[in-house]
Amino acid sequence: xxxxxxxxWAEAYSQKTNRSLAGTRLYIGHDGGASCGIDQxxxxxxxxxxxxxxxxxxxxxxxxxIDATMPLGDVVDAxxxxxxxxxxxxxxxxxxxxxxxxxxxxxxxxxxxxxxVCLILxxxxxxxxxxxxxxxAIVGAYCGSEANDERVAAQLRTEGxxxxxxxxxxPAQAHQGALDLLDEIQPNIIIDDGASFARLAAMERPELxxxxxxxxxxxxxxxxxxxxxxxxxxxxxxxxxxxxSMLKTGxxxxxxxxxxxxxxLQRILGSDCFAGSNVSVVGYGPVGRGFAHRVxxxxxxxxxxxxxxxxxxxxxxxxxxxxxxxxxxxxxDIVVSATGVRHTITLxxxxxxxxxxxxxxxxxxxxxxxxxxxxxxxxxxxRELRDLAVPDGPVIRLISEGDGVNYTVGGGxxxxxxxxxxxxxxxxxxxLLRHRGTLQPGLQRLGRDIARHIADIALxxxxxxxxxxxxxxxxxxxxxxxxxxxxx
Numbered sequence: 001x002x003x004x005x006x007x008x009w010a011e012a013y014s015q016k017t018n019r020s021l022a023g024t025r026l027y028i029g030h031d032g033g034a035s036c037g038i039d040q041x042x043x044x045x046x047x048x049x050x051x052x053x054x055x056x057x058x059x060x061x062x063x064x065x066i067d068a069t070m071p072l073g074d075v076v077d078a079x080x081x082x083x084x085x086x087x088x089x090x091x092x093x094x095x096x097x098x099x100x101x102x103x104x105x106x107x108x109x110x111x112x113x114x115x116x117v118c119l120i121l122x123x124x125x126x127x128x129x130x131x132x133x134x135x136x137a138i139v140g141a142y143c144g145s146e147a148n149d150e151r152v153a154a155q156l157r158t159e160g161x162x163x164x165x166x167x168x169x170x171p172a173q174a175h176q177g178a179l180d181l182l183d184e185i186q187p188n189i190i191i192d193d194g195a196s197f198a199r200l201a202a203m204e205r206p207e208l209x210x211x212x213x214x215x216x217x218x219x220x221x222x223x224x225x226x227x228x229x230x231x232x233x234x235x236x237x238x239x240x241x242x243x244x245s246m247l248k249t250g251x252x253x254x255x256x257x258x259x260x261x262x263x264x265l266q267r268i269l270g271s272d273c274f275a276g277s278n279v280s281v282v283g284y285g286p287v288g289r290g291f292a293h294r295v296x297x298x299x300x301x302x303x304x305x306x307x308x309x310x311x312x313x314x315x316x317x318x319x320x321x322x323x324x325x326x327x328x329x330x331x332x333d334i335v336v337s338a339t340g341v342r343h344t345i346t347l348x349x350x351x352x353x354x355x356x357x358x359x360x361x362x363x364x365x366x367x368x369x370x371x372x373x374x375x376x377x378x379x380x381x382x383r384e385l386r387d388l389a390v391p392d393g394p395v396i397r398l399i400s401e402g403d404g405v406n407y408t409v410g411g412g413x414x415x416x417x418x419x420x421x422x423x424x425x426x427x428x429x430x431x432l433l434r435h436r437g438t439l440q441p442g443l444q445r446l447g448r449d450i451a452r453h454i455a456d457i458a459l460x461x462x463x464x465x466x467x468x469x470x471x472x473x474x475x476x477x478x479x480x481x482x483x484x485x486x487x488x
Contacts (some may be wrong), residue, residue: 022050256413258290277383
């Protein structure tokens, strides 16, 4: 039997199942992993990734547990399932969204509400669409051609959910496809990614805006766009900043994107690609932080490049080096951009890179790497790796044509992570419906009580619970520490 290596196991399990490693129990057998070759170094790496080792087989029944003793050959490969099977597999592990929707349907009427969804289309998204449709909503989805699951699109169409998507669309055809879906659905609510659909509707279908109750936006880049609209006095409808929920930024971004970007890069470059490598992470927000901590666990030497001195200092206190990008990039074997800002990596930066160094975007927006400055560069969908000759610079290795690696050539963020994010999305839709006609135009956030409720469900599905507080601890603001001491 080959010795257990966490790096190889994590890559294989994550890529096959698209399940989250973070937030799960890791069953290692009653003997603490001895029989399957799991040692203390493996357990330390697993815990750094957010897994809780367990010797209790009964805990495998929580629904959020992974059996490390199971041969990888016996693990289901969700990539090989049919569309219907992949959707069913995802739904089996999205227990939070299911429980939340059953609760909300008791007091929120979704019947006849027209919802246009602009999201990456894959099995987890399909579960959200199915849940909304089952609640009585009329739903349709638009998805760009660069990062979608054709199995899922075909299956949803058979279930009566319109899907505007064609992998062979030209940019002009994709634009028209988006408008056609808007015309078909005539949405009351838009679930948006990057503010794409809402801005399109506002600019090119203004006659539809009279029907809009509000928008639920799930990305940092989308919130920036809506903030710019608001600052310009052009935001005429309520926007729920789903992205600003702690359950989105603290879980989807940090754990979901961070984890799946790593395992996808491992699949492309080799499971040990980070061991001993100099890795520069540009941007130390939740995505960059989640990535940096995990690749360090796999043996990488990590440098952080962030323009905010406070954030850079935080990285130093987290045990990382923090340097200017011009200094770090020339010493790096792997460079990842995690900012969501256009031209984070410029042509000048690429010219500074080492020959054969790897360049990738994690998360990402269009042209986060300034590939549009390279004459003759044309992106090819689904291309995982290319040797890129930088003008007046080295030949470097470009991942996924400079687009977000996790959603273009990976399976997207893990199932259990998107379970939380889509629970927040569904809560945002319910909030818009509960307060229909009373919400003011502009960016708004969900209350902490909603996040706490979702988190409580998530804890319970994992066999955990939050602690309770003492109902009355006798707090008296006039009672200082001096008075307390005098009582003794």
